[in-house]
Amino acid sequence: MSVFYFDVLQDGDLEIDHVGIECRDIEHAQAEAHRAAIEMAMDVHSSQLALKIVVADQNYRQVLWLTISIDSGEIQPSVEMRH
16 A cells, blocks of 8 residues: 545645545555545535646655536526517
């Protein structure tokens, strides 16, 4: 097991992970990044989300990244053209 650090940039705010998570390998770290991103996206209470997770290994070397962008809104009914 190795420690991986998951720094999060969300809507312009950077949160540095000083603790890290023990993972079996980089694939496990990537799965953890996906899980965390999905959980964060589910907690958003606005119509927009810009999220980036940068994963670093135990030597603080960046090894992978993940981005999610969500933009949602209501569809406005179209106005019929009358002749």
